[in-house]
Amino acid sequence: MNRVLAWATARRAAGAAGWRGTDALFRGAVGGLGLVGAGVVLHRVDLVLLGAPLLLGTVLALAAPVGAVPVVRAERLPSTVEAGDRGRLAVRVEAGPGVEFMAVRLPVPGAQGIGPVHLVPGAARELRASLRWNAWGEGLDLRPDHLAAGRDALVISGPVVGHEARRTVLPPVEPLRPGPLPPRAAGLVGAHRSPRPGDGTELRAIRPFQPGDRVRRVDWRVSLRAGAAAGELLAPGTLHVRERHAEADADLLLVIDSRVDVSANLSDWSTATARAVRTRGSLDATVRATASLAAAYLRQGDRVGLVDLGRPQLGIGAGVGHRQLARVRHQLVACSRSAGWAPQPVLLPRQVPAGAVVVLLSPFLDDAVADTTIRTARRGHAVVAVDMLPTPLVPDPEAEWGAVVAQVITAEHRARTAALRSNGVLVVTGVDGVAAVLRRVRGRR
Amino acid sequence: MTDGLDVGRGVSAGLLRAVVAVVCAGIVADLALNRASVVVLGAAVLLSVACVFLPASPAPLLLIALAALLITVSGPDPLRPAVLVLVPLVHLLHINCAIGALLPKGARLDPRALWPAARRVAVVQLVVAALAVLAMVIPAGRTPEPVELIALLSIAGLAAVVIVLDRSR
Incomplete structure (x- = not known):
């Protein structure tokens, strides 16, 4: 039985591989010949006139040989692009002169996905299409499925499913003013002023010379003034040196909550979306904010790491530079690809470097995430909670208790943020507020 | 031969279905004017709907056969206007259904793709018109x-x- 099935499948595949006639060929040939034949036999000129266009058209169409099976090849595009980028796609078509129509699936600029099928002239050897990647994320944006047809579409080849081209569109980086971070206790390089003396540029104090001080640090103007006051130049105790602050780096740990992705409309919360991430949802906003924060602080020279509360294995350690920014943005796409509910958010002590500032972005819709945030703050870290819940919440108009549900969710959320504040967590509602809050933290320390 | 083609948004391939609908309406109207019975007209309307939504089905052939049969039995004059109107309508139905059957729902269409087929339709119709003129000129008889x-x-x-x-x- 299996052999028969395999044989039938192979026959069907072989039949579909090359050129084959369509219903139109049958209609043109059988209908045309039938009408003309019936007209001749019955001596009816009207039947001959009705059948003649079908028959003539079929003969004219079949007179042009279609040649070999057409081949469609799409040119390669970069596998990683920036959100908002534009691209130009070229698809090469190798087809015989008898091919009159090509139906090729090509993307449409500004639209998501692989696009509709376009019917284009079969004589075109290169099809060019514009692409624009608006939405960040990972997805399929090109699959040149194609079908070739001869004259009057009497014979066709295909349809053939094209090679899929997947692309990662990195989340956009919006310009953000970074704030100062509390420097780490250790480290000799960085952009932040350390309270310790060191080799930085910022003046810390002018003090009397001590054994071990470098001569180039001597402040001659102060020393001479001190000598003049003492009545003797270079008398003991008159030599003064300029002491500078050390410069230290700082760690910023960005923590995202990919367990929930909600929009302002409560009616959408329980419905699945076609995309992995809701447009203008909390996860979309979180990823954009995280990419912007990472870019701003990495540009400043700080070390930035990433943790996903729902998928701890997807976190990346702290690092610096452009490469780290690329890693963070790629990882954000990976986190959103595997986003989904996890009952327990995970932020282990070993994931948070000593002295690091933790910026935790979440809609704070469950107590577990609030507990995790408070626990991290109690370990001695400066924690900034960025509230990503879209506001104001719109009640479900079709639900009888829609307005009440919205009020309960809002009240619970307010209680959670109040609990965070009372436990020393700094809560801000937008990513723009992070810099100001960090400045306050820095001032306190 | 075209070397390169910029594929834009094009026009909706629903245009082909719309043309099929108009052509089918013309055929049904032609049959109605030839005093076709209600049952036959109902069948023609059903076949027309099938032609619009299922262009790759036997519906176009059945509609063409039905129209030809009805026109033949409805009058003795083979070159009366009802027949001459039906000739291009049948041809357009055939071509539009053939091309429309290639495209799935939501497809787009570059109008330049239709020019060669349109030119051939015009040539074929000229030839058939010449045949009709010839049939008018030749004396009728055994x-x-x-x-x-x-x-x-x-x-x-x-x-x-x-x-x-x-x-x-």
Whole structure:
């Protein structure tokens, strides 16, 4: 039985591989010949006139040989692009002169996905299409499925499913003013002023010379003034040196909550979306904010790491530079690809470097995430909670208790943020507020 | 030959279905004007709907056969306006259904793709119009038997040509 099935499948595949006639060929040939034949036999000129266009058209169409099976090849595009980028796609078509129509699936600029099928002239050897990647994320944006047809579409080849081209569109980086971070206790390089003396540029104090001080640090103007006051130049105790602050780096740990992705409309919360991430949802906003924060602080020279509360294995350690920014943005796409509910958010002590500032972005819709945030703050870290819940919440108009549900969710959320504040967590509602809050933290320390 | 083609948004391929709908409406109107019965008109309307939504089905062929049968039995004059109007309508129905059957829902269409087919339709219609004029000029009467034999052999020859061309691709 299996052999028969395999044989039938192979026959069907072989039949579909090359050129084959369509219903139109049958209609043109059988209908045309039938009408003309019936007209001749019955001596009816009207039947001959009705059948003649079908028959003539079929003969004219079949007179042009279609040649070999057409081949469609799409040119390669970069596998990683920036959100908002534009691209130009070229698809090469190798087809015989008898091919009159090509139906090729090509993307449409500004639209998501692989696009509709376009019917284009079969004589075109290169099809060019514009692409624009608006939405960040990972997805399929090109699959040149194609079908070739001869004259009057009497014979066709295909349809053939094209090679899929997947692309990662990195989340956009919006310009953000970074704030100062509390420097780490250790480290000799960085952009932040350390309270310790060191080799930085910022003046810390002018003090009397001590054994071990470098001569180039001597402040001659102060020393001479001190000598003049003492009545003797270079008398003991008159030599003064300029002491500078050390410069230290700082760690910023960005923590995202990919367990929930909600929009302002409560009616959408329980419905699945076609995309992995809701447009203008909390996860979309979180990823954009995280990419912007990472870019701003990495540009400043700080070390930035990433943790996903729902998928701890997807976190990346702290690092610096452009490469780290690329890693963070790629990882954000990976986190959103595997986003989904996890009952327990995970932020282990070993994931948070000593002295690091933790910026935790979440809609704070469950107590577990609030507990995790408070626990991290109690370990001695400066924690900034960025509230990503879209506001104001719109009640479900079709639900009888829609307005009440919205009020309960809002009240619970307010209680959670109040609990965070009372436990020393700094809560801000937008990513723009992070810099100001960090400045306050820095001032306190 | 076109080297490169910029594929834009094009026009909706629903345009082809719309043309099929208009052509089918023309055929149904032609049948109605020839005093077709309600049952036949109902069948023609059903077939028309099938032509619009299922262009790759036998519906177009059945509609063409129905129209041809009805027009033949409805009057003795083979070159009356009802027949002459039906000739291009049948041809347009055939071509539009053939091309429309290639495209899935939501497809787009570059109008330049239709030009070669449109030119061929025009040529074929000119030839058929010349045949009609010839049929008007030739005096009606009994056809000599040798001519009938030649006509039947010509049809057989055309059938052979179609088969050979179809096999030679």
